[in-house]
Amino acid sequence: MNVAKLIALRTINTYKYVSPITCLGIKCLLNEFNDDNIDTLLPKILDRKIQVNKSFDKRRYKIYKEGLEDKTYRSMYVPSPTNALIESSLIYKFSLNESQDSESVYSYQLPKNTINSSGNFQPYFKNYTQMNENISERISKLSTNGVLVIDIRSFYPSIDKNEAVDIFNKRYGKIELLSDAVNSEEGGLAVGLDLSHIVAQEYMREFDDVMTTKYGGSYFRYVDDIYIPCNEDDNLSIVNFIQQNLTNGLVINKDKLDFITSSDWSYLVSQTSVKKKNSNFFEVVNLYISNNLDDLDVIENELRNSGIYLPINRIKNEVKTTRFRDFFNWLQSKDVFRIHPLSWTIEIFYNFLINRKEHHSQKLKKSIDDYKHTYASKEVRARICIQNIRFHLSNLLYLLDDVELLELAESLPKHEGLFAHQSIIKTLLDGDFKDLVTLNSKNVMTLSELWLARSKELIEFSFEGQNYSDFIENIAYLKLIRVIDFDLQDAKRHLDKESFDFLVAIFDKKNKNEQLTGYPKELNSLLFKYSEQQMHDFLTTPLDASQEINFSLEGYSPY
Numbered sequence: 001m002n003v004a005k006l007i008a009l010r011t012i013n014t015y016k017y018v019s020p021i022t023c024l025g026i027k028c029l030l031n032e033f034n035d036d037n038i039d040t041l042l043p044k045i046l047d048r049k050i051q052v053n054k055s056f057d058k059r060r061y062k063i064y065k066e067g068l069e070d071k072t073y074r075s076m077y078v079p080s081p082t083n084a085l086i087e088s089s090l091i092y093k094f095s096l097n098e099s100q101d102s103e104s105v106y107s108y109q110l111p112k113n114t115i116n117s118s119g120n121f122q123p124y125f126k127n128y129t130q131m132n133e134n135i136s137e138r139i140s141k142l143s144t145n146g147v148l149v150i151d152i153r154s155f156y157p158s159i160d161k162n163e164a165v166d167i168f169n170k171r172y173g174k175i176e177l178l179s180d181a182v183n184s185e186e187g188g189l190a191v192g193l194d195l196s197h198i199v200a201q202e203y204m205r206e207f208d209d210v211m212t213t214k215y216g217g218s219y220f221r222y223v224d225d226i227y228i229p230c231n232e233d234d235n236l237s238i239v240n241f242i243q244q245n246l247t248n249g250l251v252i253n254k255d256k257l258d259f260i261t262s263s264d265w266s267y268l269v270s271q272t273s274v275k276k277k278n279s280n281f282f283e284v285v286n287l288y289i290s291n292n293l294d295d296l297d298v299i300e301n302e303l304r305n306s307g308i309y310l311p312i313n314r315i316k317n318e319v320k321t322t323r324f325r326d327f328f329n330w331l332q333s334k335d336v337f338r339i340h341p342l343s344w345t346i347e348i349f350y351n352f353l354i355n356r357k358e359h360h361s362q363k364l365k366k367s368i369d370d371y372k373h374t375y376a377s378k379e380v381r382a383r384i385c386i387q388n389i390r391f392h393l394s395n396l397l398y399l400l401d402d403v404e405l406l407e408l409a410e411s412l413p414k415h416e417g418l419f420a421h422q423s424i425i426k427t428l429l430d431g432d433f434k435d436l437v438t439l440n441s442k443n444v445m446t447l448s449e450l451w452l453a454r455s456k457e458l459i460e461f462s463f464e465g466q467n468y469s470d471f472i473e474n475i476a477y478l479k480l481i482r483v484i485d486f487d488l489q490d491a492k493r494h495l496d497k498e499s500f501d502f503l504v505a506i507f508d509k510k511n512k513n514e515q516l517t518g519y520p521k522e523l524n525s526l527l528f529k530y531s532e533q534q535m536h537d538f539l540t541t542p543l544d545a546s547q548e549i550n551f552s553l554e555g556y557s558p559y
Helices: 003-015 020-030 038-052 081-095 124-142 161-172 194-203 205-218 232-245 262-278 281-290 293-305 312-318 322-332 346-372 378-396 402-411 416-430 441-453 469-480 488-494 497-507 518-527 532-540
Strands: 058-066 072-079 146-151 220-222 225-230 258-261
Touching (some): 003 020, 020 532, 038 081, 058 469, 072 081, 124 205, 124 225, 146 262, 205 220, 205 232, 262 378, 281 293, 281 312, 312 441, 378 416, 441 469, 497 518
Antiparallel strands (some): 146 258
């Protein structure tokens, strides 16, 4: 795959679950190219903008952060569609730099095989689990009695933006638009941008080197979390050393200091391994569906009658992608299944789903019981119990009917870590979107496919009674995906100008809106000629729907 197509794919993969409307704009922009000109034109356009632009259009929004009674929300940023492509282009160039990332840092590592990587960074889950396993090995090697866990308070907002950009420019050369790109209204670096991640990594490099010199292979960092395998008696000296050497402006969050015993850490790692083994649920489903595309209506009806609501349309699109074909070819060379899903009858497939339902139901009950147990470490309580509950919940959402969902919701402990799942269930059961739209886009997308799989009716959404301005993208997405509908004039009465302009850029097709500025202006210029049906199809169609990535999306089959 050449560089232009690689950058496009990376950009889509970066933001498809973060900002689906940004991805919609990117797909519409790419639709202006074809296979004959994208390889030459797109890099020239992006390089020119990198050279001359000093400003970087992006949009600020909020998502639920924490709290149940007094909820707090995190400010996030997403680049405009063109700037999202510029961002991926820059990170691709940075990844060609011969300098290596610290082996002690496991977050936002640049790809080692740059030309074959479909993301701006190495996969999150792989690196996170590798770090946990390496910490376990270190505990065993040193015979320490646990792991000290240290959180850096308000990491991105506390970074000195000007100093961080200067440090970054000294290494990679000055980039005019970088300062505006990572600028945040709240101070520090803008949360949500990949450019902020890579600038923060460089900002922390000197500290990482100091820590590696001091603690060697016992120093591990993942973004703002530091892990030091040690004996508990050493906690105070380690905390003092870290605070004395932390990069300018950063401080330890002493409210989150934690020491995880070696036995609890082993259990944490073992539970992560269990999740890895069980995470192939949709891979198995996809394999079965890929061999039964002609019988999807029959399969879907039989499953619905049994209270099982798989996102058949999404699966149908996924099994046509290059990524799935690569996975399929890999499986063909392995002896993974005793009876391969491709040869299953619908009865065997149904029994597989029922067995998974029983498995996750039993494991969920055990995880809830474990949550009630008092652990010596609050970190273990949060990381193990709540993560396990979320994991089993995420599978059960597709395998339970409404009555079972209600019973499940009533059994869940009240914890902010479960707020997203509770909100999804609440919306499915009573059609109340008030909390749902404050979640991140991935949760909203999950609700959408569950809503459509259950054939629920279109909801008329009202903006009255709450300020939805900070959550407007989720509302726009729900309308495009045909879960809700709303009146633009109702929106105008209740939203701030910037958020209403965002809706106008997407849905007002009567006139090109010349008064728009910044992100909405660019979005409007990209979407104006497309109908709501066409935008819906762009949103629900994978980028690589053919063997060769095809940037002329007009021929793609609808959702």
